[in-house]
Amino acid sequence: MATGWKGRLHLRLPVISPSSARRSPMQDLLSLIRSRRSIRRFEQRPIARETLLDLIDVARYAPSAANQQPVEYVIADEPNRRARLFDLLAWAAHVRPRRTPDPEHRPVAYIVVLRCTARELGALGPVDAAAAIQTILLAAWSLGIGSCWIGSVDRPRARVLLGVPTSHEIDSVVALGYPAEQPVAENARHEDTAYYLDPADVLHVPKRPLQSLLHVNGFTTPSGR
Ligand SMILES: Cc1cc2nc3c(=O)[nH]c(=O)nc-3n(C[C@H](O)[C@H](O)[C@H](O)COP(=O)(O)O)c2cc1C
Structure with missing residues (x-):
């Protein structure tokens, strides 16, 4: 991949609909995985x-x-x-x-x-x-x-x-x-992973940041030392 993971540490995770403009299959798959959220409000049209x-x-x-x-x-x-x-x-x-x-x-x-x-x-x-x-x-x-x-x-x-x-x-x-809400994922602050509703009734889902859970070539402290 062209960009290293460090460059993405502080980015908000994108919410991309599955109908986004066509990109490479790999990009589509990563976007699909990142943009899936648990949905708890549904439209009342049937699924075949x-x-x-x-x-x-x-x-x-x-x-x-x-x-x-x-x-x-x-x-x-x-x-x-x-x-x-x-x-x-x-x-x-x-x-x-x-x-x-x-x-x-x-x-x-x-x-x-x-x-x-x-x-x-x-x-x-x-x-x-x-x-x-x-x-x-x-x-x-x-x-x-x-x-x-x-x-x-x-x-x-x-x-x-x-x-x-x-x-x-x-x-x-x-x-x-079919979704009747659009929750958003965001980087968790201070390891607080409890999801919450904002004043506009949008569900926010904190995800642990990459640097807080990643260890490279052995178990290292979160700061990498
Ligand atoms: C094993 C497992 C059990 C879960 N059980 C429930 C549940 O009983 N009720 C519920 O509303 N969500 C449940 N969830 C959904 C989680 O709350 C949700 O995956 C988490 O908050 C992260 O949100 P996201 O799926 O949008 O990333 C469960 C998820 C997993 C993996």
Whole structure:
């Protein structure tokens, strides 16, 4: 890459829509990754079932420990099922309840991510699930679809709601919909990573600056010495 990482240390992370003017595939991919934010307010237009299937299909290509592929999925896009699943999720702890979606901005679909325990390699099942989930989030964003990875799930009740057998664990829920908010990422100050809402109701998501988490050729102090 032409610019070294030091030159980018103090830049605000850009928010670039997936429809930005065409650049190199590498630049597009980096912009896509940087500009994805967790979305918690959604437009109420549906996501085509075909699109949901595409998101799951592409997740099949995620890395998997020993290629065991324990991850499976339940789509929940039917209104009654969605409403009941919504009640089992917790949103945005740092700004609760202001980013718990109101009825006009709820997700229009969910992908419930399961792990088939017989296929898990030791404790690595959740790692496989994480790789698959990030793949789904990025694939969704590449289509302009917003998402939120939800780990705070009432799993016993979700299991009953969705009829998940005991052979499978509910790992996470991915909430989906076209974004009705545009959160911004910024460099965290003083290692404070709690996201917050500004007076205009825009969600700010602090990311640890590169120099605070990077060690080169061995573990060095944050100042590099
Ligand atoms: C394992 C995991 C669990 C999460 N669980 C929740 C959750 O239960 N509710 C929620 O609103 N967001 C949840 N999130 C989203 C995080 O809050 C979000 O990723 C973080 O604030 C950074 O924001 P960003 O995704 O926009 O970069 C979760 C994210 C991860 C990786």
